[in-house]
Amino acid sequence: MNNKILKLTASAIAICAAAPVFADALTIYTALEEEEVAIYLDAAKTAMPDLEIDVLRLSTGKLGARLLAEAGNPQADVIWGWAVTAMMDPQVLELMAPVEIAGTETLAPEFRDADGRWFAQIGxxxxxxxxxxxxxxxxxxxxxxxxxxxxxxxxxxxxxxxxxxxxxxxxxxxxxxxxxxxxxxxxxxxxxxxxxxxxxxxxxxxxxxxxxxxxxxxxxxxxxxxxxxxxxxxxxxxxxxxxxxYELEASGVLASSDQKDEAKRFLDWTMSDGAISLFRKHKALVTVAGGEASEAAANxxxxxxxxxxxxxxxxxxxxxxxxxxxxxxxxxxxx
The missing domain is CATH 3.40.190.10 (Periplasmic binding protein-like II)
Structure with missing residues (x-):
């Protein structure tokens, strides 16, 4: 799948070919499937209409290569939904900031980093x-x-x-x-x-x-x-x-980000009841306790x-x- 940037604007989600990220927006790198990203971002915009978000979607391997290539000049604020086996690379963990995301304390220890550098509520x-x-x-x-x-x-x-x-x-x-x-x-x-x-x-x-x-x-x-x-x-x-x-999809905040408050706000939203309910409709694996599988999953x-x-x-x-x-x-x- 080609790399994509999904820009969240006041009116819609626009999808365009990969290009330089936008200076004043929260920049997110993700390996989530493109169809999922569009659905989740639509809900995020409804919940946080004042937050401008640019998402660059990359395959798992290409996301890791980009992160390491940019280590000297980081471009992203947030990693969202990336394979935990990739996130646990020591070179990557060095780039992540310890941040307390609301609700992650309810996750089992195996679904979050002890130092707060990543968490995984989905997989x-x-x-x-x-x-x-x-x-x-x-x-x-x-x-x-x-x-x-x-x-x-x-x-x-x-x-x-x-x-x-x-x-x-x-x-x-x-x-x-x-x-x-x-x-x-x-x-x-x-x-x-x-x-x-x-x-x-x-x-x-x-x-x-x-x-x-x-x-x-x-x-x-x-x-x-x-x-x-x-x-x-x-x-x-x-x-x-x-x-x-199966794989856990980890998220976290880049230590180099100068928008940590906005980054935390976005990731707090991904742990909200509304977001978790949405994940249950589209994910086969949700690590948050409770809830039922979607009708599509059962069928x-x-x-x-x-x-x-x-x-x-x-x-x-x-x-x-x-x-x-x-x-x-x-x-x-x-x-």
């Missing part, structure tokens, strides 16, 4: 997006596991995000390795690799390509699967039996207790080993 989880019409046309059996995707019949029928460019790609690879163990995990990924038609830079593209019938299976996001099913596409959301990868087949399908992910390990895992993946499967 995302993976899923297989299976086009049921194409599946039937080709006489294929519904896959219920990664192992099923290794069947020869799925040759060139699968899309997956590249873990070196997409946080979604990394969460899938990381989940397989943590659930099965490194040796067995790589063996399984190696067995599926010959059937891959393409590795993408976008986490949502595999699902979007599958829903339109270009491919049978898109290894992608539960959010995109739920949205696609709600919109009427012939799609099934499948959680692999080996365990589903798409998201279990009431998602812990029953999640892989046993250790985020400290995820963060500490990501460079090693990405390098090995590139060596094995890079195209």
């Amino acid at each position: 995302y989880m993976g899923a297989f997006c299976v086009n049921t019409a194409r599946l039937a046309d080709k006489g294929l059996t519904m896959p219920t596991s990664w192992a099923d995707l290794a069947a020869p019949e799925f040759k060139d029928e699968i899309l997956m995000p590249d873990p070196n460019e997409s946080g979604t790609g990394y969460l899938h690879v990381n989940a397989v390795l943590q659930a099965l163990g490194v040796e067995e995990g790589w063996k399984l990924l190696d067995s599926v690799h010959p059937n891959m038609a393409q590795y993408t830079s976008s986490g949502s593209k595999p699902c979007k390509s599958a829903r339109t019938g270009e491919y049978t299976v898109g290894i992608s996001l539960a959010f995109t699967a739920m949205q696609s099913i709600e919109e009427g596409y012939p799609l099934a959301m499948v959680f692999p039996s080996e365990g589903v990868g 798409a087949g998201l279990p009431a207790d998602i812990s029953t399908v999640l892989a046993p992910v250790d985020f400290v390990e995820s963060a500490g080993r990501q460079n090693e895992i990405k390098a090995e993946w590139r060596e094995k499967f890079g195209r």
Whole structure:
């Protein structure tokens, strides 16, 4: 997905090609999906009509590269909804300010930094997006596991995000390795690799390509699967039996920001009841206690207790080993 700046104005949300950020606005970098950003910003504007916000949307990997490249001359005020495994990079944590965001004290310790540099009230989880019409046309059996995707019949029928460019790609690879163990995990990924038609830079593209019938299976996001099913596409959301990868989406304030009050105000809003209610409509994973899954999630087949399908992910390990895992993946499967 191309980089986008979403500028919140008095009348509407304008979306334009990436350009220099606006001097007097609160500048936010995010890796949230573009469709989500537009929805959330519309609600933020209603709640805070006097606050001008510019949002630059980047993939997980590109956001990290930009942050580090700008370390000597920071451009952003806020990081909003970025993979916690990326946020926990020591080079990134050095750039973050300890800030008390209202409501984060209610989050479990594993969903916030002890020093207040980040918190994660939302997250995302993976899923297989299976086009049921194409599946039937080709006489294929519904896959219920990664192992099923290794069947020869799925040759060139699968899309997956590249873990070196997409946080979604990394969460899938990381989940397989943590659930099965490194040796067995790589063996399984190696067995599926010959059937891959393409590795993408976008986490949502595999699902979007599958829903339109270009491919049978898109290894992608539960959010995109739920949205696609709600919109009427012939799609099934499948959680692999080996365990589903998931990621927390962390937020925080850059230490270099000269608009920390405005930054705190925005992040306080993201923890408000109104924002959390909105997140529950669009996110498969909300870490704030209480509440019910959305109707769209239930209709798409998201279990009431998602812990029953999640892989046993250790985020400290995820963060500490990501460079090693990405390098090995590139060596094995890079195209």
